[in-house]
Amino acid sequence: MSTPGPGVAERLFQVLFAFSPERRRLTLADITRRTGLPHATARRLVHSLLAAGALEREEDGSFVIGLKVWQMGTLAPRSMTLRTAALPYMEDLHAALRQHVQLGILEGHEAVLVERFSAPTALDVVSRVGGRLPLHSSGIGKVLLSRGGPQLFQEIVDRGLKAYTPNTITDPEVLRRDLADVRSRGFSVVREETSRGADSVAVPVFGAGRQVVAALSVVVASGTVNLNSISPALVAAGRGISRRLGDVPGSHS
Incomplete structure (x- = not known):
């Protein structure tokens, strides 16, 4: 029996965890490279996170962690x-x-x-x-x-x-x-x-x-x-x- 691949939630976290204190701003190419996800998958997940407010897009097209993620973190x-x-x-x-x-x-x-x-x-x-x-x-x-x-x-x-x-x-x-x-x-x-x-x-x-x-x-x-x-x-x-x-x-x- 084959092992199931990562679910949607796990892949969403992969995208979020691609960011770090040293890499606060990432392009889609950066996210694809750091997560190892296919480009199309990374793009789809990024847009889902944008729609939810978990990511925000900068003027230059790069992405940063959204305010909603910070607000959730303060609840820990x-x-x-x-x-x-x-x-x-x-x-x-x-x-x-x-x-x-x-x-x-x-x-x-x-x-x-x-x-x-x-x-x-x-x-x-x-x-x-x-x-x-x-x-x-x-x-x-x-x-x-x-x-x-x-x-x-x-x-x-x-x-x-x-x-x-x-x-x-x-x-x-x-x-x-x-x-x-x-x-x-x-x-x-x-x-x-x-x-x-x-x-x-x-x-x-x-x-x-x-x-x-x-x-x-x-x-x-x-x-x-x-x-x-x-x-x-x-x-x-x-x-x-x-x-x-x-x-x-x-x-x-």
Whole structure:
């Protein structure tokens, strides 16, 4: 018995998932190439998504994700509850520091940014809302990896510790010790490990049951800010968000 091919819904998602933070605008040819769908099929699906408002056509004929998809994304319980709890604290940090303030969650073997505040004069960074960060070399990633357990650590090591800059830790034992330090002091400090010229401090966000549900970070231009001077405000914000999510103060180290 032959295996049935992908259904219409699956193919529609293939088209939507062809878009990414790095490729926000795609032509029909781009979509055909990235999905592997026949041109006629991709064209038909694109027009269906246009009619539903899930895609929008730009003046140059290319396509972007439509507002209706964004509106649906805001309804996701995991993201909505976390963002609602975190936004006031992120706004306060942003107003006080005038730097990038980011919130990320664990998804598979990467961190995904679900919110970010940025000042016009802040360092230009590659990360965007919906974008992904490596667990072994970013501030948010190290916080999440440090609390993810030995299995996640081994999976990350087995996938290979990519060197993004000369400062990236690529030795598993050095990384293991670094993550132990993150757990013991309660925050991560990363200096130019993912991007040259970018440093960050990140703290865990706990939910009910003492589970780490996210990480909160501040990203600055290297050498412009004393990272240790940022950490108390960031730790306080992380604890505030955690309390709003049901964490009990003093119930974790």
